[in-house]
Amino acid sequence: MINTVAITNSKLNQYRLRVRYRKDGRLAHLGHLEVINTINRSVRRSQLPFAVGNGFARRMRLQFSQALPVGAASLGEYFDLFLTEEMDPKAALERLAASSPTLLAPMAAGYVPYGLPALEAWLTRSTWSVNVIDETSVEALSQGIDAVRARGSLTYLRGEKEKHVDLGRTLVSCEVRPSGNGFLLDCRSTEEGSLRPAILIGAAAREEGLAMPALSVCRVAQWHEDEDGSLVEPM
């Protein structure tokens, strides 16, 4: 459900507008910083009454969900924009849409309580669709994933650094898509880190003696996971 009424922080008189947007087509190749810069400018162009921080640099008050890997598309990215005036979220969405590149278009906007934790930390669950777009056998990869999961954890290199992910904690489920051309992953980010789908597929390919397949990765949705394990919609 989308909130149309803002809950303001009475001290600052600011309103927290949450916006869902997509990252699509060729813009999937943008890096996280590039997306942040672009949205920053889209907001400025929209002339919404955005709040500016008190810091030295007087930056716009804007928060983002967890970085998407370069090359990954998304149907459910979020940012929280702090406004100094309460305005109709529909009107705000329209103005944002008119000032954003179409492949980064905002799709929904609504107010959320001012005091919620930062978006990045709050959105802990995500669903990914991973399509194999070359000849690599999805079945073989599926076996590879099972073998990797059976070991419980995964080690990989990020630059020079060795990284570990606990698959028991970070990979909630992994299914072959009904079409048979890829996977649907349900992932959880923890304080120790999160699992990038391409890392899992890469490890599965190695397990099976295959080369890294060409993938098309899309984050389909994100949620907050409550203490009791239930999923909360971001809006």
Added chain:
Amino acid sequence: MRLAREDLFRLIEPLLPLVEKPSRYLDHEWGAVEEQPGPFHACLVYPDAYEVGQPNLGISILYDALNGADGISCERCYLPWHDMADLMRERHVPLLALESAAPLASFDLVGFTLAHELVATNIVETLDLAGIPVRAADRAEDDAIVIAGGPSVWNAEPLAPMFDAILLGDGEDAIVEIAACVRDARAAGASRENILLALSRIQGVYVPSLYDVVVDSTSTRWGYAVPRPGTSAPEVVLKRCVADFASTPACAEHIVPYMGIVQDRLAIEVLRGCARGCRFCQAGMTYRPVRERPMDQVVEASERGLAETGYDELSLTSLSTTDHSQCAPMLNELDERLSGRGIRVSIPSQRLDSFGVDMANAASGSKRGGLTFAPEAGTQRLRDVINKNVTEEDLERAARNAFEHGWRRVKLYFMMGLPTETDDDIMAIPAATHRVLEIGREVVGRGKKSKVQVSASVAVFVPKAYTPFQWAGQLEVGEVERRARLLLGANTDRDVKISYHDPRTSLVEGALSKMGRAGFDLVLAAWRRGCRFDAWTSEFNYDAWEAAAEELGYDLPSIASEGFLLDARLPWDHTSPGVSKGFLQREWRRAAQGVTTPDCTRDSCVGCGVCPALGVDNVVWGERA
């Protein structure tokens, strides 16, 4: 062969996950002109990586002008980085323009920006990747007409064999005339040869193939160019110059890139030209006369541009922004209108006096990064030689003012190898740097917490065409290194940093600044040995340049260090920015005597010849401070 105009993004897309910084190749930025109906198609190429080329204001101005013209569309193209270029070659993907993703070799008109000498091999690389014959002479009837323009056209000869035509001077009007000329000539079924003849009749357009190079006893070893008989090409091509600068669009930048680029902000050109007359400065001689944009226009365009683009930084650019006669009220007005929006205003370089610091102060609000000054030379004697009309007191007062206003880091730019330079001049550089540090400590205090730091960056002087120093030879590398050792050895304080530029990069720049048309063989040989992105410290390969020179029987150091006789015919005499040779010779003599020449926007005309030659005047809206 002209390739078909078709969208080939599908060939680039699979390569994107394989390269660093895929956003270089994405297009679809905010403000890009995606509709490209033509029917005449032009493409502007900045022959370097996207992040270097995209902020170029010249390209933005021409992109705007061409896309605004009836029946003409214009796109952009940058040179792919090595990783992408290698993949494209491997998979036979030709170089594409950004907006339509059509092959560069499918365009009617391709225009290169010549930003500096070190883009030479990048142009070869661009043409080669595009599949356009590198030499103009090898192009087929229907191949694109390849032109060039920009700040570095004043010795165009070493690059001339690649271009069908070269535009000298201001491009906003001329580029549309050029495109229309090619379009109309094509429509009339004109041959390539006749198209080039027609282009040579447009003022400011130089068509290299209509000139022969003659080497004789009146010239340097590089010869001079004379029009071919029967072509009616002018003996001297005079640059284009926009007389009424205020009539040009004040805000030319509309495209907002995704990736962090070199100058990630909105640039508004507040004036064109500089008449201070520094004798080493090519821009100062070739962009004359001075034309200010009126303050109201600047303020209005800044507000509009910021709203349109969403940038949070505004740069008021020009060769000498603080010389604008309305600089102070302009900054005040901008400050008033933009306050509370988290927008930063910057001016690119500070004039070396107290006024310059006041303006930097007005521009920067509460933000205090480093402040930059360019005394250029360490002693008053040498500053008089180069006509840098600032005194010891100017520097000291500016420094004091800066520290009092809260700056803690000051950067000083100097040059090494200037004509008449002695070891005393060199030793005066660290001395001046230490003096500035001392002033900072006086003002702020001596403790560690005061954080006062002064750095000096010392570039090697490269003599350039159409400056009073065009006859000078460049200082040899061995001697640069000896003087650099003197310089570094004289640094006695931890809070002073002195650095100098790689003299070998300057050597290649110097050789290309001196050579005539024969220099193109050197460029080609260097490219064949893998040279490209020569302006990137990480990519510059001197050994390859040296080997290329050797292969052709050239010696780079002796080319760069050769002085020319004052009355010799020079390789660039036929492409003129309007400054008379007599004026330059007079300035060269005055330099030798250490006599300075005033600024014609503050004093009377000093007779450089530009205004009468081009029928233009300085345009200054108020009294210059």
